[in-house]
Amino acid sequence: MQLRYNFRVYPTPGQQIELARAFGCARVVFNDALRLRRQAREQGLPYVSDAELSKQVITRAKTTPERAWLGEVSAVVLQQALADLNTAYRNFFASVTGKRNGRKVAPPRFRSRKDNRQAMRFTKNSRFKVLDNGRLRLPKIGDLVVRWSRTLPSDPSSVAIIKDAAGRYFASFVVQSTDEPLPELDSEVGIDLGLTHFAVLSDGTKVTAPKFLRRAARKLKRLQ
Structure with a gap:
């Protein structure tokens, strides 16, 4: 099965x-592709295929003065922007036809530079690499400092770089992991949730309740 591991990164x-240039290029390709498909639908034209979409908004666009700067970023970032659009369309169609369970999925919308979250994805084709010194090497961006909180169980198949509303950057790795069952144990234990303690086990073990609010209040008092 696939697992996702997120880590904070600190770009210079x-x-x-x-990164801002790559975010912008991915956003433009996504919006250009969405605009073409919407125009085709409004004009009663056939659905624009993935290959034709890539040819128009990436390959041909790079040769025009208006989109020549698309060549300044990794081509994989641009292709993954189209993959995100295709995924959004598939989810929308599956929701409309009832093949997708859960709440209804809205059709894809245009991305804005004012969105709270900016993201782009690198796959193995982009040759990103986790270096021996712990840094993450991204094509046409450089070696990013990563705050590792744990070790990846296997080589990642892709990594998404995310910038949140607070201006923080994160690297989200997708890795393949084997679904191995936990070892069987003969012992059993009961759990009782409480107020003074988070949990009390039948063997007498007491788990202290996390006091997030009190800890935050003490920190606020100290800072003030």
């Missing part, structure tokens, strides 16, 4: 500029 000012 120069790398932040390159």
